[in-house]
Amino acid sequence: MIDTIKDFIRNARPMYLVIGAALFIMLFTFSSVLGYIYVLSRQLPSVEQLKDFQYDRPTIIYDRNGDPISELGTERRYPISINEMPEYMWQSVIAVEDARFFDHGGVDMMGIMRAFVSNVKAGRVVEGGSTLTQQLVKIIYLTPEKKLKRKIKEAILAYRLDNFLDKEQILEMYLNQVYFGRGAYGVEAAAANYFGKKASELTLAEAAMIAGIPKAPGIYAPHINMDKAVSRRNHVLYRLFETGYITEDAYKDAADDKVKIIDKIKPKNSYAGYFTDMVVRFIRDEFKDEEPENRGYKVYTTLDLDLQKNAETAVKNNILRLSKELGYAGVITVFEENRGEGAEERRARLDEILKEERQYILSMGFQRALVTKVEKNQAEILLADRSKGILRLNDNKWAKPRGGSYSRLTDFATIIKKNSVIYVSVLNKDNGYYEIEADPDLESALISMEPDTGAILAVTGGFEYSKSMFNRAVQAKRQVGSLFKPIVYSAALENGYDVMTETYDAPVVKAMDEEGEYWKPENYSGRFYGLTTLKEALTQSRNVVTIKIAEKIGIGTILSYAKKFGMTEHLARDLSISIGSGSAPLIEMVSAFSVFPNLGYRVQPYYVTKIEDGRGNLLKEYKPSGKTDVIKPETAQIMIELMENVVEQGTGKRARILHRPTGGKTGTTNDFKDAWFVGYLPNVVSGVWVGFDDFKVIGHSMAGASAALPAWVDYMNTSLRKFPYAVFPVSENVMYYKVDSGTHKITDSYATDFTFEPYDVTE
Template sequence: MSRKRKIPKTRKGRTTTIIFCIAGLLFFIAAAGTGLGGLAVYNHYSRGLPDISFLKKYRPAAITTVYSDDNQKIAEFYKERRIVVPYSEIPDMLIKAFVASEDARFFEHEGIDLKSIIRAALKNFEAGRVVQGGSTITQQVIKCFLLTPERKYERKIKEAILAFRIDKAFSKQDILYLYLNEIYLGHGAYGVAAAAENYFGKTLKELTLAESAILAGLPQAPSDYSPFRHFEEAKKRQQYVLNRMAELEFITRDQAEKAFNEELEIKPRRNWYIEHVPYYTEHVRRYVEAKYGQELLYKGGLKIYTAVNVDMQKAARKAVDKGLRELDKRHFGYRGPINNLKPDEIEPFLKNLEKEQEDQALIQGDIVNAVVDNIDSKEREIRVFLGKDQGIISFNTMKWAGHKADRKAKTNNLAQALVPGDLIWVRLEQKNKDTGYWDLTLEQTPKTQSALICLESGTGHVKAMIGGRDFKSSQFNRAVQAKRQPGSAFKPIIYAAALDKGYTPATEIIDNVFIYQNAKMKWMPKNYDRKFYGPTLLRKALAKSRNLSTIQILNDIGVDYAVEYAKKLGIESELSPNLSLALGSSGVSLLELSTAYSVFNNKGFLIQPVFITKILDRDGNELEKAEITKKKVIEQSTAYLMTSLMESVVKEGTATKVRAINRPAAGKTGTTNNLHDAWFMGYTPDYIAGTWVGYDQEQSLGSKESGGRAAIPIWLDFMKEIHKDKPVKGFKAPKNVVFSKIDADTGLLPVPDTKKVIFECFKKGTVPTRYSRRSDSISEKDQFYKMEM
């Protein structure tokens, strides 16, 4: 076998080999250098990067929600308005809309999209500055949770490293769950669920394709694409999202076109806090913040269940508004329009009214804005514009407006009260079927304030609370925070204390001159009507609200004893330890006094008012639950006797207007010196309610404005409404209360010539044993009572 001959290499061949070797070596060196450089960059920027493991335990700030007694949402508290929803509850169409809009290759890349980065880099190079980011959804998650959002290349490198790590550690579904719950979408909404409720008043499951595209268009610039403020820009962005979805074959072109042409109903989110029960929920907010702190209140996602009833709250608000307006009209003339619009201002204003009426139609009974168009003195009517509708104000309904500022004189020239262009308040009475015009009455905002609170018998649940005329103008809660003199509304506490000191409803009290004097002062109290009535039975003294009789009782039982008795009934305010306490001279809150009256209705048991029935944390764990605790503070017989005595206040005393409720009721009026405060505290077997009327800065409510005139109408309107579907109940006497015939004049057992015999109730063992033998004249010693110290 012959050996093969080696063919010697030419110089050219050797040169080529050397070049390839050198090129390979250079490529290897470059590759190694790039790798080492990349590794060095990676190591450099990896130092101190945030730990991504906490994302697995994602617990963002969540809304605290407040509910009524029937689980209606009535308030929300939050720093970031976010409703967290699991990935499984986010509609597939909404996910596709966001992916198409923000990161089309989301399900393909590993956290960063090199194509997008190159494209953004070219754009930035052309502009000479950072104008485009090319961020993926994963990178946007990093912006939300881990890094600041400034546009610097150093930060982008860190972001890319973290994005790669997150993509390896989390599923795509997990990343979308974080993103769609955390991202800010404008107008205080964080996450898609809050945004859906914000813009459309819907849950995620209720969203249409068109609405989903609107939401998906928001992340880039929530303010610029807000459908509230910039609807046309929002529509342009919506079209972009729909086109991208069609390009990616998430939807068909036909679906995209139909969605774009769909008419959107943008619904500004209802302000639950203001709309429903603002004073109530603010009281709840203060309590929760004080007990659990701001962090848990505003970020903890609590569920707070309350005792409030929304329908009863509406009835209370309506009654307060009506009562204050009637009071205002009794004493003040028309104070003038809200504004007078110039001719070129009227049409734009009416167009705005028309736009508002598209969302909410005019409803009978509402008080709305109107613009005066024409005053017809001959027809004695005023025509106004209500937006797209018109209305008529008859002069016959405006007589109150003729009162002059001094409230002593009137003017018959009602045509001068208004002029064309005046912006006014009117009440919608009814719509005339023939003309299509609304019949209207002129209104104005009252200056007085009022408060109302209602407790449920047996539970102490606070079913309604009004803390003032308008929460928007004043958040001060006059039902809880204000302490005003209750006047005669405090007297039942004195009378209850007397019953436990041996008095009976038939005890005779001398209603006569009383003088209190010491080295510094001399006090001569008087009855409301400035008269003296001599011997008076206790029942009549309370029914007629006799001041002098009540002072005699307090002087007899002792001030200190009465103060301690009031505390037993739930009065926590400091009470002045002197005889003026009989006339309600010490300030108390409406809530305190209502609690005290509830003891009489609850058969002698003190039940603390309950605002919150239950609080759950975001995981459903119970933080607290109201337990109804009953503490017996007075005898059941005393409680019933007081109820019976206050029924007489309603039947024949200072509260006869209450008889219009047409069911058993008990209560007491209260009016303070100089007519600064008007009260009515009353109850039925079902509910206890208290009302107060007055000015924040004390001044007279007006001539003859007493509890019976200013406060009872509010109480009555409210109680009528909440009882309209309830069966009529009576107050049941306990076994240790007996009834006996007595002489209506003397309180003793009747004799054959007794003029008037009545049945009276007594605790067992306290029925009179003496027969009536009354002298027609009062002894000299009873004509004048003087106490010196």
């Protein structure tokens, strides 16, 4: 018996050793896993920060009427509470994504086992085991990588979150955070993007379609594949019925609902790109925030979106017109033949070249074409769709070579050749006739503002924002030319001159330096006019008279007035500044001209009125700056009349079409590199600049009157309804006297040839 027991023990020892070793390994593994989980848990962020979670949401910029101008940020998201959406919205998500959401503790072990069995049976992944809580922490905290370590982190965080927030809070966060395709994050953005409505307005069928998207936005988003989106929606509806959220009748009715999505999302920045940049820079400076685009700020501005559209249209139309007056800017490229290249390869390469994806080019009706044959009076082209077209000389006379001696195109061979790639627009689709076009290289800027408040109403800094983001309205410092003259004449009126003071318009030579260099200024016409009144000199923009006036009152006085008018750039201490050799951005010149309708004072331009956070709390409010006196009211009134005369009889005649009290001044540099017009009504002052970025000559005789003024008139003419009829203010110390037209002296009542002129009678 004893021997038997000994034999049993001796034989059983290896088995116990195996069992013991197995138990040890299991215990060690379990301890290691627990230790690993513990270490991972210590590395994870605290879920307590989600108590007051701040969503990334777009900063929205509004115009003065509360209409949205631009929506910034990388994610289109409009967070709402769960109470602001229909019940069947969140029920749809729960039914299809996590039916046991209200029963599990953040991690659903039953769901994991069910998914495991389903996937094993299918031999592939057909079902996921992640809860909504796990999906939420993955979106907020983790990467989408499919690794065990990430899944463990996800489970730990989900468990913690479920114990920290209630289910409604978790569900609300998920519904505001998850991606629904087409750039939409959260159900409110999805409702807007797909159906053009708020989440609270969604039908059951629409809500179910949205709920089905997050599983695979690239497959189930309705704008990508409506059939698959409907199939997925019907699955969601069935799950709603299956889980008891809706009745069978409701399920069937919703499944039969033929939902329609909106064609396209409204562009986030279709207008006011330059202005949007100005606002973003302002917020960065104001709050020391380098990424304000995703902070959800609500920024209210002085801009008027209707006026902004008018401004952009006026600038574009003017540049397109001027570009054709200047002649053809040149081909896009030349399609080079590659030796040894097969027909298929050549076709693919050509197709790539003929593609045009820049929206602003397409919006102008331009498309690319390959020139296949060139003759003197005709050229043949090939379009991207493989159709053919014809360019006729008579339809393209404007396209003369730039800088040439020809006033019109006489031979196609002077501008294009075979294999040139060009822009064209349709003239007659049926006959296949096209007109040659060019992407303009000339640039322009426009600013419009309220003179009495400084509120910017419209601003465009170039022909097209997507082509060049450089804001020429505020960043470009260009030579102002004759636009500076009203500053000189304002100074003259306050330093001994009146409107009838005469100056002799005759050749003058000024020494420029000690090395014998001389300056011999001329008038724009190249002629001299003898005795000229101050009024006539400004009306006709006479250079020589202006220089002599500046010399008499002193260059120091001129510089002092320039500073008071708001010019911040350094101006050389020589007489050339009197006719505009100095430089300034357009915004400064528009602000300077606001002094006149303001009857002598200036306010700083501004464009932001208030900023709120995403919840509507006021962060900061902005008011117009205080008034700075620049010139006497009497001087301002006289200058208004002088510049009204510029419009009535001088270089600004084109503005008479407005039939409103209007004053203004053209500006042209001697070498035709810059063209300006700044003009004002009693309640608005606007300015236009035209030129090349590389300071090329615009063109012979391209003065402010012909290059800049047309855009100003176009903008103002389309915008007049925004500005009620008004008259300029007056000063009680300005009196009108009868002036003899021959002697330019105040005369008695018996004179027959006379005018009434304004005089400052301040004692």
